[in-house]
Amino acid sequence: MTHNNISVADANKTTVKDFIDTAGLNPALAKGHTILDMYNILFEYADQPALKAQAVREMQAVFADMDQATAEGLVDQGIASIKSFSGLVFDTDRITQEENETLSLDLDNPYTQGADITSYHTQQPFKIYLKKRAATTTTTPAITTPAVVDQSSLTADDTATVTVGDPVNAATFNAHATTSDGQNSPVTVDTGKADLQQPGTYTLTLKAANGKTKSVTLTVQAAPILTGAAAATIAPKRSAVYALKTLYLYQQPTFKKRQRIVKYRKTKRTQRPMFVVTGYAKSKAGLRRYRVRDVNHHSKTAGKTGYITARAAFVTPVYYHQTAKKIKVINPSGVNVYRNLKLTKQVKHVKHGQTLKVTAIKQYHLTTRFTLSNGQYVTANKKLVMRVK
Structure with missing residues (x-):
């Protein structure tokens, strides 16, 4: 901080408080604020490092035209120098009397700058008294600053429907999240408890980087079986x-x-x-x-x-999408017949050249199976079986 010029005439009617508040600081204090406001901010946040951003905003409000970088430097240096006094505030009742005493002039020892005498004053003690901050209230002078509002959020549709094979991500549910200061926050989908390759209804969890979560319902539909020319x-x-x-x-x-x-x-x-x-x-x-x-x-x-x-x-x-009345095994190694659609729990093996009666075709993920007349299943892969009349 630097002293600005002050004339002899002005010094006669300048108090210690006025001198510090108006003639002794660069950058200048904003209208309606005093040097005490600056120190109160430092005491207020000395033991609350997580609220540094708020301290910087309040510091910018105390000084006229102070940029953020300067305010951050002032907060960091100030808090470091008074960290042992955290939890204290100014005792303004004891300061009032001394801070309003008039500056005294010392014409015998002028402060000069070049050839111009710019101010005359003796060194004069200016005492500051501190007291413990009240547990539920603070004596910090009111500073007009915007209220800090937590803008963190997570919004999304409650339900969504996809087809087997479709990707599932935040966009599936039109999910959007924001941080505490209103910036976009990434959203992921926890699909750990869902089999997205199997039709069904699943409960998933959306997780935002801001810590918020939301439960949603996903319906997975089977891929349509194309028939005729569409296939x-x-x-x-x-x-x-x-x-x-x-x-x-x-x-x-x-x-x-x-x-x-x-x-x-x-x-x-x-x-x-x-x-x-x-x-x-x-x-x-x-x-x-x-x-x-x-x-x-x-x-x-x-x-x-x-x-x-x-x-x-x-x-x-590769897979048939139309049913047949009969199929013939063309794979030289034959094919297996299974008890379920997943083609697990083998029932028997069918050799090359044998024929099987078919009653339906079923979708399984992005493949198909033929349902045999006995209710069992066999692959509908064209490299392994062939439709016959």
Whole structure:
């Protein structure tokens, strides 16, 4: 802090309080505030470091045009210097008399700056008295500052419905959260107690970074079974397709010869190359493409990713989506028959070439199963079984 100039005439009518409050500080105090306000803020928050931000705002209100960085520095330095006095406030009743005493002049020992005599005053003691802060009240002078309001929140829809295979995140429930100062706060969904690949109704928990939580209900529906022409139009994400003809895996959806990654040749049905659909794209000409991952196990190409055509003449879903009256086992190693839809609890093994009677087709996640006439289940994978008349 620095002293501003004060004339002889002004000093004759200046009190200690006025001198400190108006002539002795840089930056200047805001109108209606005194130096005591500054010290009271330091005493008030010396033992409350978590409320530093509030102390900085109050300090900015005491001084005219004080920026936040300066206020933070003043608070940090001030609190460090008086931390041993935390829990104290000014005893204004004892200060009143001395702080209003008039400054006395010392014309024999002027304070000079260059050739100009700018002020005359003797050093004069200015006592400050402290007392313990009351347990439930404070003697801190009132400072007009905006009330600090906790704006932390978490809002979301109570329910949501998805289809097997759909992603579940905060957007599923239109979830939004804010911090205590009104800023956006991330929201996550705890799906640990739900099987999102199995149709059903589940109770999930939304968790915001601000600590708030909310219970919500998620309904998972089975993916629709496409029939007729619709079954050949487009494969759902995360479902499997295989190649009917020779095709290439490309780096980009607009196919160029130099961007070919792998060539898959036309082969017999049981050995057709398979892919999992991970997304969709279109070429510059507007042709639909599948973004895929190679799932040909025990092949050197397994795991490769890229784009293939989505034309029904070249690729088709690996699993049947229409029921049949009879199916024939075409897998050289045969297939197993199971007691439930998950294809667990094997009942028997059916050899290559045998036929089975079918009564229905059932969806299981992104695959399908044939229901046999005895109520048991077998895969509807076209590489393993084939519909027959």
